[in-house]
Amino acid sequence: MELVIENLSKTYPNGTKALNDVSLRIEPGMFGLLGPNGAGKSSLMRTISTLQEADSGSIRLGDIDVLHQPERVRQVLGYLPQEFGVYPKVTAAELLEHFAVLKGISNKSERRQVVDALLHQTNLYNVRNKNLGGYSGGMKQRFGIAQALLGNPRLIIVDEPTAGLDPTERNRFHNLLAEIGEDRIVILSTHIVSDVSDLCRQFAIINKGQVLYTGDPLQAIEEMRGQIWRRLIRKEELSSYQEQFSVISSRLFAGQTIIHVHSVAQPGNGFEGVEPTLEDVYFARIHAAERVAAKSVVA
Structure with a gap:
């Protein structure tokens, strides 16, 4: 499955041109979208994840027309937005099980197995019964990845996932992203250059809504x-x-x-x-x- 973006443009009502004729071809693996704050990264991620419409252009995920078949996209999408809120007085296991129900995992036994597996994968199983309000920033981000992995998505989008994390949590999060990015498309949107150099086989630089470069980080260097x-x-x-x-x-x-x-x-x-x-x-x-x-x- 390949993600193909062609001539995508988006201008907000205040006149800000967030995306200007963006074209990208993204294959399975970790793909880094690198740019400063306000470059258009979040606008592109929100458009791919069907949270906003584009003015023109197209996005295809395999045989799915992303802009015209949003329900099909959501069935294969995992998304961790830049601002990811949690219910502070709910445990990780409870909230993840709730998300699993919303994802359509209706069988209780199957749902429990999926939730436990994701908590183990994100190294949160031992604190699964702790209220999310007591989680550190890194733990909340790992919980965010756990909910994004529900339903075994083929496309995962993570927006500025390591901003504000201490070095230990950042390294732990890198290892988790590298693990999940082996057999599916994972788009890492960030302004932190080392996140891309550490994790991604392909990347693009975007600024003021335009793609300035795309390719292999080692080749670019x-x-x-x-x-x-x-x-x-x-x-x-x-x-x-x-x-x-x-x-x-x-x-x-x-x-x-x-x-x-x-x-x-x-x-x-x-x-x-x-x-x-x-x-x-x-x-x-x-x-x-x-x-x-x-x-x-x-x-």
């Missing part, structure tokens, strides 16, 4: 080899360097600022070449698109 340069500067020099060079990122280090510059040639004295990362790919693509947009406005 390879294409950037020899084009990323680093220099340590004083903080007050940053604006000057941004005027002279294509500065794609900067960060503080020991009271000074490290800048990364994208250039096909040595940009000047004091710069050293560095091995590119997916973060460099991401920042370079975003920076290039913003420069093009700025020039078009001036023109």
Whole structure:
């Protein structure tokens, strides 16, 4: 089963163009949708999951026309939205069983087996009788994955799942996502670059509703080899360097600022070449698109 998105566009009533002619082809496995906040990631996820309509374009999941057959999509969809609320005074086992009923698992014995299996898979079985209000952020996210897995979905969408998690819970969540992404389509929507580099065989960069790049993370890094340069500067020099060079990122280090510059040639004295990362790919693509947009406005 393959997810094919073609020429998808969506403009909200306030005039915001959330999706602008988006086209993607997504095969089984982990697919990363990478972009800053407000890039259109959640709009795309909500459209795929039939929570909102598109203005134009098409989405097909295998033989399902997603935009015109929402009920068929929901039968094979698991969705963990960015804001996932729970009933704080209900236990994980009780709420998951309730969700299982809504998913159509009517046989009580079968439902109990499914719920127990999912609680084991998400490492929540030992706290299944604890009220969800007492769960940590990571535990709630794992519960969210458990409910998304009900009904053995062929497409799973997780929107910003690791935001706010501590390193231990984030690592545990990564392992869980890697496990469930082996034989179905799992779309991971995030602004955290390392989530994509750690988990995904394919990814896309999206910004301001447009797809800027799609491909293999390792290939994307390879294409950037020899084009990323680093220099340590004083903080007050940053604006000057941004005027002279294509500065794609900067960060503080020991009271000074490290800048990364994208250039096909040595940009000047004091710069050293560095091995590119997916973060460099991401920042370079975003920076290039913003420069093009700025020039078009001036023109």
